[in-house]
Amino acid sequence: MATGRTHRPATRSRGIPEATVARLPLYLRALTALSERSVPTVSSEELAAAAGVNSAKLRKDFSYLGSYGTRGVGYDVEYLVYQISRELGLTQDWPVVIVGIGNLGAALANYGGFASRGFRVAALIDADPSMAGKPVAGLRVKHTDELEAIIEDNGVSIGVIATPAGAAQQVCDRLVAAGVTSILNFAPTVLSVPDGVDVRKVDLSIELQILAFHEQRKAGEEALAAPARPAPAVRGGTAGGKGPDGDVPAVMPA
Amino acid sequence: MATGRTHRPATRSRGIPEATVARLPLYLRALTALSERSVPTVSSEELAAAAGVNSAKLRKDFSYLGSYGTRGVGYDVEYLVYQISRELGLTQDWPVVIVGIGNLGAALANYGGFASRGFRVAALIDADPSMAGKPVAGLRVKHTDELEAIIEDNGVSIGVIATPAGAAQQVCDRLVAAGVTSILNFAPTVLSVPDGVDVRKVDLSIELQILAFHEQRKAGEEALAAPARPAPAVRGGTAGGKGPDGDVPAVMPA
DNA sequence: TCATGTGAACATGTTCACAGCA
């Protein structure tokens, strides 16, 4: 998504491709599971299967980190866990604030995987004064007034936005002004941020729409073969002969 | 993510690039906002700004759908809303089930944007018998036993998994066996599915790790200039002399 | 005149296939 940097064309050998970075957490998870089962080594084939990618891709990904494998043998699990953790910056402690403690914010706060790997919820922040002081996931919710102080005092550089769409940009601006340089946005809005600030977004609605696109394709291809399952009814019912959509305008300009 | 299809190399002009598909929901959202403000037309420049992309990309994206603009003028808002909705399959009604009604599942069920655009929550399903019958987001939670019947009866083709990681693959298998062909996975696991089934995943932990990677980079670059803000403390604190990590092994083989 | 639509150049990402090393 929005990568703030000036995007220099891989100045030295230091540049790990973005696509690779996005897969490192996947490898790390698979490796951690192996580590817990005390498996000493894995082949690229096995690890790739566990991470849900193909082995050529995995080997190429690892080649950007260095030559951490042993030919004819595979990779040392513990060593790889360490190298990937370090590369991802998980040997540091990252305090995180969550802003917007509604249903979703509370769910995120309660999410276990949060604390496990280098991330620590420094504070939960909400604009509703009646939320302030209430315990959520073992923390007391703070009021938005305290946002700047919390970020400063805890050296927070990562913020999670789980507010309604309308409040997101404003919250984002305050986070950035207070020193946050990475934002994970759950609100269904495009955030604008200055250069040097990274934003990643998680959007249920977008994901569903992408799935719907592919579903529709499948339904089309199905028509070539047998109509196996009852296809989802076209809006407004199967029978209707005329324009069925109450939602989608039938406007046709030009 | 996992695109089940055989990936034919754009047989006819029909193939819309995946990257474009992923942006269509963004355009649609921006257009819907314009539509609500009764704006009749937009230029690629304006719409691109609203969607957070550049205008060349937007125009190329739209060119895959057809020539829906007017040279020297721009795009008709209502018309584009309709075309994109249709392309995404949002003129159909998509019944969806959510499996796993914990904190996250409940938050998803309550999420408004769900129902708005063609998606309808057909059922909430949980394995915990004590959850069965409880009202969440205006629906009564069903027990897992009913999963197959619900999917069949409602013609559900899209399933959302919000269970713990351990249960996800099993739930996935049952969904697929019952006829679901698109899955949105919130559980932190790699799901394996047969060909023809699409999986998209949403993973908080992965997103945070990607942000941490870039944060770490920034901290490194910062060292070249002035150490402006106190960098996040290395795990275990600044003082501690011995190995601080209960989590990351300091193993160094070979 | 002005903004769309698009070929061509460029950049990134993936896969193949095999050389090279334990």
Added chain:
DNA sequence: TGCTGTGAACATGTTCACATGA
């Protein structure tokens, strides 16, 4: 012998820059 590491081929995605047509 067997698996890693990687150059080279291929595929996808992005940006440029301008011809085109309302």
